[in-house]
Amino acid sequence: VKTELYTPSSIGEAQEIIERLLRRNCVIIIAGNMKAEYEGRGASRLTPGDRILIIKQDRAVLLHRPEGYSPINWQPDTSAISVKTTSEGLKMIMIRKTPREILRVVFLEPPSITVYHDMVDQGSFIEYLDEHEIRDILFEHPELLGEGIKPVEKEKPLGDAGYADIYAVNKNNEPIIIEIKRVNADHNAVLQLYRYLVEYKKLTGITAKGVLVAPGFTKQAVREAIRLGITLKQISIRSLYEQYYKKKTKDKELHSLLDYLGVKT
């Protein structure tokens, strides 16, 4: 991330820099002695102190004190930001149009300005486990799917229908096709699995059983599953995570840190 620091020597210079940066795609952090006023969901004022004002790429605005995890003021997005030199200092007015919220700040001395250019974050936020990890745990621990199930293949290709998460057999060696969802499954998930079963029959001439695995099922999914003879299997992703994935402090570094803190591991 390309980072630059400006330490302007006057309020006017600070104004110029911030105005220029506001026309670019960047995260701007302005730090210095300042005061603030807010009107919107309520109204409040903050008497002078050293704080950092964070303006994100989407113009979300956060005002942070040097301590505490929560911002003392914030706006989810800002429709307009004005920057002005006044007798008191560098005044910034940040307006959110709907609902109307106004944050006014005054930096009482030339602040430092840090800018992070063109940050790109396409990363995904995964709670507990992703679908591949759930698949791998179920492949290793097929007892979670039911008695006597033996997994045979992951990502089984099934012609035009796509790839089934797990292909397995039961104790009578009858084929089972397993589809996994990490969020509540709706009727589309049932129909997707049904297409695998139809394709499997077309390819092999054998009728496979279908098992749809998910943390929950919509009413429509349950209805469709009954109609199509598909088995539904409920799992808790949190339990899978806690039983089979959680790092039991396997980090050496973490272990010594916990030791140092006197925390039992």
Place this chain on the structure above:
Amino acid sequence: VKTELYTPSSIGEAQEIIERLLRRNCVIIIAGNMKAEYEGRGASRLTPGDRILIIKQDRAVLLHRPEGYSPINWQPDTSAISVKTTSEGLKMIMIRKTPREILRVVFLEPPSITVYHDMVDQGSFIEYLDEHEIRDILFEHPELLGEGIKPVEKEKPLGDAGYADIYAVNKNNEPIIIEIKRVNADHNAVLQLYRYLVEYKKLTGITAKGVLVAPGFTKQAVREAIRLGITLKQISIRSLYEQYYKKKTKDKELHSLLDYLGVKT
């Protein structure tokens, strides 16, 4: 606020800088391409992306993406932070002891490090109005206190008892001593006002009436007030703010911004 920017050219150099800064009283912002794992109130992972990690003076930790007002991960305070050079990159483990929470981040390339030294924030957060502003509004609008009340003096000295917020007289020219609280008043507030009345009597030989003004009163305060013959007057600080204080977009700058946004003022 003394601000410094470091742009280390290697992971090892970044580690050294961060370890050194962690021994000082400062806010540290580390920015770069990174991934994260969290275990505590739940568990989650964040695949690689450009983000900023904020470590505050009290070691509250916030992880922010380039957009959105809310952090993607945070810890209210951190008991220990370790920094390590690994084959993947710069690894930081942040542990909160109780309740136990662990945030692991890995910067996949040397991050930029911005440091804000010795920030001091003694400022107070005032919701709506402070006591002096409430006093001034009531002094200007005594009808809010009751019919026929005429304010005479603010911060009336009353010997050892201190200063009464407002000294007034009623339509019969009888003295009234008014004490204002901006939060719910308890029995101590009633006793404080009673001390003013006792002192007033001692100084002048005249018995004044007492009025305690607050947004609310504890049960004990009500009992004491009845016992001591003190009048309680409830006010809404929010209404006082909205009726008598709110800036009706008197800022020229704000006015033109709202115009620009097409917001009626």
